[in-house]
Amino acid sequence: MKQRKKQKKQVRMLEKARNKEINAATKLESATKKELITRANAEADTASEKIEQATRNEQTLAAYQAGVDKILGIEVTTLAGAKQGALDAINDALTQKET
Numbered sequence: 570m571k572q573r574k575k576q577k578k579q580v581r582m583l584e585k586a587r588n589k590e591i592n593a594a595t596k597l598e599s600a601t602k603k604e605l606i607t608r609a610n611a612e613a614d615t616a617s618e619k620i621e622q623a624t625r626n627e628q629t630l631a632a633y634q635a636g637v638d639k640i641l642g643i644e645v646t647t648l649a650g651a652k653q654g655a656l657d658a659i660n661d662a663l664t665q666k667e668t
Contacts, residue, residue: 572626576633577617583640584613594645605643612639 587609591602616636623629 573620573623573629576629577620580613580616580620580633580636580640583637584609587640587643591645597645601646605645608643609640612636612643616640 588606591597591605591609594602597605613636616632616639619632619636620629623632
């Protein structure tokens with residue numbers, strides 16, 4: 570029981586840290602920030618539910634780790650990164666057109 574409560578608390582702390590990181594990203598548009606925060610919150614909610622539903626310690630740990638991985642997997646992209654990605658896509662398309 571103590572382990573479950575501790576893991577749920579850590580998931581929520583990670584959620585708050587990720588949301589803080591998203592809000593601090595100055596190059597993100599507000600709609601993008603909102604979408605990323607919504608995803609982080611949903612992943613934290615799912616992880617907490619699965620931790621609570623687990624009946625064995627192994628299941629609890631697996632649910633916790635999966636939640637942490639998913640929250641950390643939410644990438645905080647910047648406009649500069651998106652711009653570079655678009656430029657790369659354009660260059661790839663031009664290269665393919667030339668061949």
